[in-house]
Amino acid sequence: MKELHILLPIKQIRLHKLTMRLKEPFMTSFGTVQDKDFFITEAIDDKGNHGFGESVAFSSPWYTEETVQTSLHVMEDFLIPILMENEISHPDQVSELFYPVKRNNMAKAAVEGAIWDLYAKNNQISLSQALGGTKKEIDVGISIGIQPTVKDLIQKIERFLEEGYKRIKLKIKPGLDMEVLREVRKQFPFTPIMADANSAYTLKDIDHLQELDDLDLLMIEQPLAHDDIVDHATLQSALKTPICLDESINSMEDARKAIELGSCRIINIKIGRVGGLTEAKKIHDLCQRHGIQVWCGGMLEAGVGRAHNIALTTLPQFVLPGDTAGSSRYWEKDIIKPEVRVEDGVIHVPTGPGIGYDIDEQVMKDFTEWTRVYDF
Ligand code: OSB
Ligand code: MG
Numbered sequence: 001m002k003e004l005h006i007l008l009p010i011k012q013i014r015l016h017k018l019t020m021r022l023k024e025p026f027m028t029s030f031g032t033v034q035d036k037d038f039f040i041t042e043a044i045d046d047k048g049n050h051g052f053g054e055s056v057a058f059s060s061p062w063y064t065e066e067t068v069q070t071s072l073h074v075m076e077d078f079l080i081p082i083l084m085e086n087e088i089s090h091p092d093q094v095s096e097l098f099y100p101v102k103r104n105n106m107a108k109a110a111v112e113g114a115i116w117d118l119y120a121k122n123n124q125i126s127l128s129q130a131l132g133g134t135k136k137e138i139d140v141g142i143s144i145g146i147q148p149t150v151k152d153l154i155q156k157i158e159r160f161l162e163e164g165y166k167r168i169k170l171k172i173k174p175g176l177d178m179e180v181l182r183e184v185r186k187q188f189p190f191t192p193i194m195a196d197a198n199s200a201y202t203l204k205d206i207d208h209l210q211e212l213d214d215l216d217l218l219m220i221e222q223p224l225a226h227d228d229i230v231d232h233a234t235l236q237s238a239l240k241t242p243i244c245l246d247e248s249i250n251s252m253e254d255a256r257k258a259i260e261l262g263s264c265r266i267i268n269i270k271i272g273r274v275g276g277l278t279e280a281k282k283i284h285d286l287c288q289r290h291g292i293q294v295w296c297g298g299m300l301e302a303g304v305g306r307a308h309n310i311a312l313t314t315l316p317q318f319v320l321p322g323d324t325a326g327s328s329r330y331w332e333k334d335i336i337k338p339e340v341r342v343e344d345g346v347i348h349v350p351t352g353p354g355i356g357y358d359i360d361e362q363v364m365k366d367f368t369e370w371t372r373v374y375d376f
Helices: 068-085 092-098 105-122 127-131 150-162 178-187 203-214 230-238 252-261 277-290 303-313 361-367
Strands: 010-028 031-045 050-054 137-139 142-144 168-171 193-196 243-245 266-269 293-296 346-348 368-375
Touching: 010 068, 010 105, 010 361, 031 068, 031 105, 050 105, 050 303, 068 092, 068 105, 068 368, 092 105, 092 277, 105 127, 105 277, 105 303, 127 303, 142 150, 150 168, 150 178, 168 178, 178 193, 178 203, 203 230, 230 243, 230 252, 252 277, 266 277, 277 293, 277 303, 293 303, 361 368
Parallel strands: 142 168, 168 193, 243 266, 266 293
Antiparallel strands: 010 031, 010 368, 031 050, 137 346
């Protein structure tokens, strides 16, 4: 099957630098984001197909070490030149070619994503089909940042449940955790709820974290250090609540080791964090073989990144609702048309070629600071 699906020679890559403002600031244990700078990557082939990707690094390195600036440096000075020097016939080859560049996964994913979309468009299939996805609709949840008061939080949860979201994720940090979760659990006794600590705790907090076990949470996401899988194994053996790893899993090898050590029971797959769709698929397949549940995380993406997340989530082991909420949860206006819509807690997967959404040229232009062109 792979042999039939060819990728035409790439003629040009464009990097579009965008600035967009979230409707409201998003607060986590490590800081707040409201203005989002990022890149839309565009790959163009001989036939005039245009493939799009999106970079997910933030302006400062609080989630992982990458930033908007490091992404630009790595894409422009290393990754795009590698593509200029090599011919590829399938997008899976991109991550192999990028292998000599250590880490910088978000930069890699941004470039690889445009090539996956280009490949699907050239073959007149959806990105979901190109990846081997099967679902026609995907279940979605919502991630809520730290709120000024518990009352604000409860109101937000009520609103999102009315909109149909299938699970609620709350951001927690030391001092704003058990009390908040207890109050939320009291107000919503039957709602699927989880908490994300973004690596705010250490093993010294083990007794404190055991209080989570009374709250009937779906999981606790990344309680310990961003680069740890050893202490997480110790914590998981002391907790009934399943641990989900986010920051700690940057490759299939990381996932294999975490599964072997018992560091988690669930993995949050983010395309940017793991270096692209090919690696994301490998982690998915590994988890499927080991009975580890997966779901698709979010990076407050604009429409292109959101569309990639939707396509990935159509793979069968994405059994838990992800963080891919509708466009309107984040943006006054998204850069794709139609925007991503959530109805009764599901997104209907688009069936058109590639990502299945068109770029809204006017909106894109309004948010574009500059564009650089690389001719092959
Ligand atoms: O840890 O999952 C995370 C947002 C920014 C950085 C890290 C995370 C998040 C989210 C929100 O939880 C996900 C989203 O709604 O896109
Ligand atoms: Mg997380």
